[in-house]
Amino acid sequence: MTTSIERVSAAPLGQADIDREMAELRRTADAAGNGAPAPLHPSRDYPPYRSSVLRHPKQPLVVVRDPEAVELTGPVFGVTDVTDLDSDLTRQHVGEPLGERITVTGRVLDRQGRPVRGQLVEIWQANASGRYAHQRDQHPAPLDPNFTGVGRCLTDDEGRYHFTTIKPGPYPWRNHLNAWRPAHIHFSLFGTAFTQRLVTQMYFPGDPLFSFDPIYQSITDERARERLIATYDHDQSSPEWSLGYRWDIVLDGPAATWIEEGRS
């Protein structure tokens, strides 16, 4: 038998509860900042993103400063690992996907501003209706038989990548009641060193869902958050064909010049 008290305590958290938690954590971060450099990445411990609660370490990370570390080198990829069609997500099926055709391009750089050449960039995303071609995605929005939403390419000599795709839709999730993710494309990147590895998400300018999303807001510094937002670039738009977005990516991690010498 369910009493009314149980029903109250079992009620899922709403957006207002999450908003309160996020505001509180932003205040804490600002106070802690006070002259100190703002954190560049999300805190792994960010309770408004409920799934992080049991999935972040509680012990301090151990600092490694070993110039011989294997992690200062990294996997290599080549022309056998990608095909030309992999970077055009609108041409992987018989027909054309529904949605707003876009191109996304930019450069992958290290923290010294040097291009990351010949490295693998992988992306995945929802379709225009906000549905992933993934069995676990239960959002009752239509699948698109002409869109899978997976792409990859290698960066060129200037560190440039380029994808043609459609603009993904926002989608609901079950973090709290009425939780919606802003539209985003997932990106996976490699540098010359394994320590430069990055998995992140690219967002679109002006999305009204930014302030409600605990994953985006887990980056407490506003300027850092804005580094995840692509720029609409009219010069990248193609007449009567597609809209262009530009997004440069800077890989963190110790830059190892000696590796580049050995490799390039």
Add this chain to the structure above:
Amino acid sequence: MTAPTPSQTVGPFYGYALPFPGGGDVAPAGHPDTITVHGYVYDGAGQPIPDSLLEFWQAGPDGSTAGAPGSLRRDPVTGAVLGRNGVDFTGFGRVPTDADGHYALRTLPPGTPGYLSVCVFARGLLHHLFTRIYLPESAEDQLLASLEPRRRATLIARPERDRVYRFDIRVQGGPEEETVFLDFG
């Protein structure tokens, strides 16, 4: 220095994008020195994590970290995944945990330095984590020497039988349970 692009979680839906067939078969096909390293990934409540993705990078048996392309080789005609060519040792593996939170990697024992570097991604993890798998026969290095025994033990794989090692990853726990994770600054 330019500010880096922040990390975001890999989320729940990477499964049809990042894993690739043979991702855990780093050892060239049929190589007699092949070892298996396997285990579970656990959360802070001791529950297995079925939606995590592990990446492995290591030196070859000769200690070389040059690596080789061809981990996710594809057919330029059909675009289908061909898998590794069975000859080259690329040094790179990628394995999603299964519905039980289990993973398995078949590889060659690394030369010196004798560890496998591991990068952990998961739904719920906002920024990936690095750790290392040392085989019991690895020489003690700078990192192992710097750790107190109960923390060091979390980085050493346990021999199960000939050429099979067990290595669990506990993303959260007390000092005797939680895996040592690394910060390369």
